Amino acid sequence: MTKKRGKPECVREFESEREKAPNRRYMKETDKMIKWRSEFRAEETLGIAILQRQHRLQLEQMQQGEKQEQSTKAEKERDINILPAYSLPVRPFEAEIKEMRIEYWKHHSRMWRLLRDLPSSGTVDYMLVHRRHQDESNSSFIWIKDQRICAETGGCCGRDCGCCEKALHKYYQPDPSYEAPKPKKPFYVHGHCTVECACCIKFRQCYMPHPKLPVSKTSLC
Template sequence: MPFWSWKGSKTKPTHTSKPVDRTVPVSKETECREKYKYAKNRYRRLSADENYRYQDAVKEWAGKYTEEAALGILILQRLHRLQLLGPRSSKKLHRHPRGEDGQILTTVRDSMPPPIYVEPIPEDSCLEAEMTQLRKDYWKHQLRLQELYRGRPHPTGPNMALLLAGHEYRNEHGQPYDFVDSQRECAKAGGCCARSCGCCQKGLYANEDKKDQTSPVYGHCTLECVCCIRFRQCYVPDGRLSPPKTKPLLR
């Protein structure tokens, strides 16, 4: 019963009223997006009344958390780049493709095919050592990220809930909306979201060769994105990581 009928509204249906159409089923993606939008709007309304001291503390924490999360994507993309230089039989890092029926969210700007990667080089002890160090770096990154999350200020407040909504709410493919909504920024920066390769839509596995732990990590292009390196035909290492010992082959 509609809420207006509780108060004896004068707006009542008559015998001349048209029959009400049955509810049209919505897609799973639309349902996921609506839940995300509802949560954001609700937290936004509540956050307006929160103490300014809490708001400033959340903003300061958000900067640290975002910076640490970006570092993790950078590590995984360099690890993926080095993995492509290893032998074909190696399975230390995987890409996570979407299902064939999964709709690509990125708008294709051109018809350029994805770049062709170079042939893998024979196994190199230096290459393996660098990959091992990157795995250690990523493990330390995860510990720092967990520590940051546990130490978040005013964890139950609406400002914190509003900030984390983009990380916690996901679309039908399991991608967080913070990642989905930043596709335009990646495209404007000349990343893979501006090309037809669809690299950003594939997740990087943080856990290797563990079938019971297959949650991919999603992130947009960094200076370590192998597709962007091949596209631009140049490599500029990111200063947040150790100087690379194994550089990509550009030819």
């Protein structure tokens, strides 16, 4: 007889903490809570947009490098006396990538202020518990919950590219326990499609930069 496998520890921990936090559907929210939640979600989405643009820029930079290499190789094959085409136009990838790193740093500062000033509320706790925990594939439970919305709004979850399943960023979380702290564990940042998603830009063949980010001089379409 096959022994039935229980839920993974990460799922049990998530469900245990979720049960302790009241569901906002059953609680009256104040204007302050609603405002904070709206600002938090907007900033959270902006952070994903920044990472997605950075990924797109790095992808374009790599593709242009390959094109330059192919062009140089073709010229050498035609005539060994022809020098490589060093004068090919260089798009401002490095400058924009650096700009996105700065934007992500600013994003972290704004998120820190939001978390510092978060309202003391069970509804906020319920909202954050979905972001603190990840499943066995290192995806947060809010990411899992939002997959259907991404698919229904034309994002990559509605296609077989698997873009949303790829981590955009990684950092390490310290263990909050004082008695027997565990080693830091990696936390992977996944996000769903924004207007900066490289795959969506190629799929739609148009690009509308995020209104809160600097205008990009490059695009895949």
